[in-house]
Amino acid sequence: MTAAATDSRALTVHLLERGLIDADDEIDISPLTGGVSNDVVAVRGQRCDFVVKRALDRLRVEQTWLADPARLDTEGRALRVAGSVIADRVPRVLDLDDGYLVIERAPHRWRMWKEMLLDGVVHQHIAEQLGRALGIWQRxxxxxxxxxxxxxxxxxxxxxxxxxxxxxxxxxxxxxxVPIDRTVSAMDQAAVCLVHGDYTPKNVLVDPDGADLWVIDWEVAHLGDPTFDPAWILGHLLLKTLHRPVVAPGYAAAARVFLDALTRTHDAAIDLDPEQLIRQTGCLLLARVDGKSPVDYLDDAARDRARTWARRLLMNPPVTVTDIWELSS
Ligand SMILES: Nc1ncnc2c1ncn2[C@@H]1O[C@H](COP(=O)(O)OP(=O)(O)O)[C@@H](O)[C@H]1O
Ligand SMILES: [Mg+2]
Structure with a gap:
């Protein structure tokens, strides 16, 4: 029996025990993470269509295994909080029990925002909705x-x-x-609002034909620094600009629309330190080329430009973070 078969059986038993499927349901279980970590699966049957995230099993290295059950619990709790603040921007939590998180599945035609951005398709209303949602969650x-x-x-x-x-x-x-240490120490001291911690286009599922979106993957949510999440959106729009310079005006506009919606929605309830936001964005840019998990779509020349922009943001910052698009063109 393969590991996957064992996992499917355990999952089926769990879903039956939790009343999420019936004994006569024929279900299809398929991985959503490309099979590498295989801890996010879609479960589909005549009467069900949802996503299950699992805490990884004991075969994983000890450190990962120790971290995972707690992260899954954090994700479930954060999704519930986020959903209680804005119901239609996150999947509903259907169940959280015994190392399994069961959530609503997005309509099948929805796409990862990252894919659309890499294709050069920049829907400004998505940037706007994402800024608004983050602003409401933070506030x-x-x-x-x-x-x-x-x-x-x-x-x-x-x-x-x-x-x-x-x-x-x-x-x-x-x-x-010096600037990186300042960023980290400001982050250490900030315990302002709920921070998603991975607020990237990869974790935004969008309706390609409408304005709906969900923010998923809340496993590192914590109380922290309100500049962290917006810096990730801005940093990722900069990385997309390096990847597709011809779409730069679209990415730059999305960054401005996002930031504007965020700060308007804060309604002065959150103090978004512009200097910390710039430093965080610089750190993120650098991290995605020289950190432990670099993005997979930049060539050497683009990686060098990312380093130059990051240095500029950290050592010689512009007035507002989005000025970097003008300075770099
Ligand atoms: N509620 C959902 N509806 C549809 N697809 C989902 C849903 N949650 C996750 N996915 C898919 O599974 C992938 C991995 O899920 P995610 O929660 O981001 O986990 P991780 O990135 O930690 O593996 C997502 O990129 C997305 O394609
Ligand atoms: Mg993810």
């Missing part, structure tokens, strides 16, 4: 004592973001240590 979770207590733990965030990104690029570029 509504700031000063919430329950959220503060429930998302105080930053272990996964440190393991999966701070160490492989900020600290890895600091080691690689010691001459940038």
């Amino acid at each position: 509504e979770t700031a000063g919430n004592a329950v959220v503060a207590a429930d998302f105080a733990d930053r272990t996964a965030f440190v393991q999966l973001r701070l160490d492989p990104f900020h600290r890895a690029v600091r080691d690689r570029h010691p001459d940038l240590a």
